[in-house]
Amino acid sequence: MALRLIDGDEGGVDATKGGCAASACGSRPDALAHLPEAVRAKVYNHPCFSEEAHHHYARMHVAVAPACNIQCHYCNRKYDCANESRPGVVSEVLTPEQAVKKVLAVAAHIPQMSVLGIAGPGDPLANPERTLATFRALSEQAPDIKLCLSTNGLALPGLVDAICAHNIDHVTITINCLDPDIGAEIYPWIFWNRRRIKGRRAAEILIEQQQLGLEALVARGVLVKVNSVMIPGVNDAHLAEVSRVVKAKGAFLHNVMPLIAKPEHGTFYGLMGQRGPTPQELRALQDACAGDMRMMRHCRQCRADAVGMLGEDRSADFTLEKVAAMQIDPVAAMQRRQAVQAAIEARREAARATPSAQPGSVPVALTLPKRAVEAPAPAATPQVLMAVATRGDGLVNQHFGQATEFLIYAVDADGARLASRQAVDRYCTGPSDCGDAEAALAGAIRALAGCTAVLCAKIGFEPWGRLEAAGIQPDGEHADEPIEAALTAVYREMAAAGRLPAEPSPAAHRQAC
Amino acid sequence: MAYQIVEGCVSCWACEPLCPSAAITAARPHFVIDAARCTECAGEFADPQCASICPIEGAILDARGEPVNPPGSLTGIPPERRAAAMAEIRAR
Incomplete structure (x- = not known):
């Protein structure tokens, strides 16, 4: 499946997108274009x-x-x-x-x-x-x-x-x-x-x-x-x-x-x-x-x-034990790789030629309006960070508890732009809490420090309460929606309700120590 | 006169190829120095090689049984700071 993502420097910018969307302004149709x-x-x-x-x-x-x-x-x-x-x-x-x-x-x-x-x-x-x-x-x-x-x-x-x-x-x-x-x-x-x-x-x-x-x-x-x-x-x-x-x-x-x-x-x-x-x-x-x-x-x-x-x-x-038990024919495997990769290249080529008609592609974010022209932007439109749990395809489609990483977006009234990815650390301090759910939840909350909201497909009762207590708004209302549109919607809802913070203070984003 | 590798060694292999006497072997649970072969690099190098590349404080002892790289000497982490942090983590 070809996937075109939300970030403005992604290849294959959709020609139907008009004007200068914040996330794409100044970007190139091909992020590698400047290279020899x-x-x-x-x-x-x-x-x-x-x-x-x-x-x-x-x-x-x-x-x-x-x-x-x-x-x-x-x-x-x-x-x-x-x-x-x-x-x-x-x-x-x-x-x-x-x-x-x-x-x-x-x-x-x-x-x-x-x-x-x-x-x-x-x-x-x-x-x-x-x-x-x-x-x-x-x-x-x-x-x-x-x-x-x-x-x-x-x-x-x-x-x-x-x-x-x-x-x-x-x-x-x-x-x-x-x-x-x-x-x-x-x-x-x-x-x-x-x-x-x-x-x-x-x-x-x-x-x-x-x-x-x-x-x-x-x-x-x-x-x-x-x-x-x-x-x-x-x-x-x-x-x-x-x-x-x-x-x-x-x-x-x-x-x-x-x-x-x-x-x-x-x-x-x-x-x-x-x-x-x-x-x-x-x-x-x-x-x-x-x-x-x-x-x-x-x-x-x-x-x-x-x-x-x-x-x-x-x-x-692919542990040593499992690998030892595998029978591999390197020549046949290479031929298969070449065939699979040739097919990938054919899809990439086709996606570049016709960005919106590619079967199996999800040209979601780039074809959607970057901002709601019908809704006047609020007077104060602070940029905030919002996190998304996704399994791919450019959609809000992962359960909070299953996320091993979150995409962090900088969101303002002009749209959303991928800022970073934050891994959920599950660092254990010894055998006693290795793989422990509590440690994972604490790790997820640490990963989201500084975020105003987190969008996911579903979220359990306990993490919901813990996130709210940490000042992070959980949102499961936009399951399976395109990421950028969902972020824009949540931003507007929070702005309308007066729940957006002023410009976040740097201290709020410090990694939890 | 011989050095000794003790618990704490993470089996990173850094010392093994450096030993001029081939006295180090990859054993479990950690590497070991053959005391009969170890010369403490006397006459070969200015500094004992294993202890000069070992990244783990306290993992190599000299002939008197003293750590060649005592706590804090390689990482710069004061031992009391490490102890306090570990206690904090355990208390969580």
């Missing part, structure tokens, strides 16, 4: 880089790289809880042989799979033999799958030749700063030339290696994305400069991600009370960094062993 042709071809089917592709294609990470050569203040190296979802967390570390078998099994069962990444749980390049052995085997046995890795960059300059030799399509470097004084606030130590180095000198070396690695990859024609973690009060004011520099050096994309920090994580930031950015702060910085490159707002900050389409995690279907 060669880069576009490489990212077109990549679910992480292309928001449109993520509705069609799947990805997976394999956790073959447990060792790390640096410490970041947002990371805790204890990594074995299946209910947590954040980078650096995995359930089981695989050998390269186990990883290859798992990738072939997943790619046989999920023929939409186009991308394999190695992202940890440590640093792929601090484990170069394990990482490269995995890539080498896969490039032979599943040559249609794109290979990516994500690194802190410390060991990158010395491994650029190996990366090129293994036909790796994309490298992501996490660059949080260019200034060693800021770096010293983020990285307590690195392991370099056989010694542990702390303080400003550690950050200086790391930054230097990251920049050398970026330059060398670009010079060799490897696609480089830069990730940055936005840490309010530490590097937030510095990231616009990081963005400018890395793009000038040839990074094709700069992805700013919010800090995830709670005491339960046991990280320095989590335990020391460092807050993450509010959705507004994040969006403002992403806008400032992005220019016209408004990509990756759909980033889910996946675990290092995530499997499936973005937003779903099927890793439980």
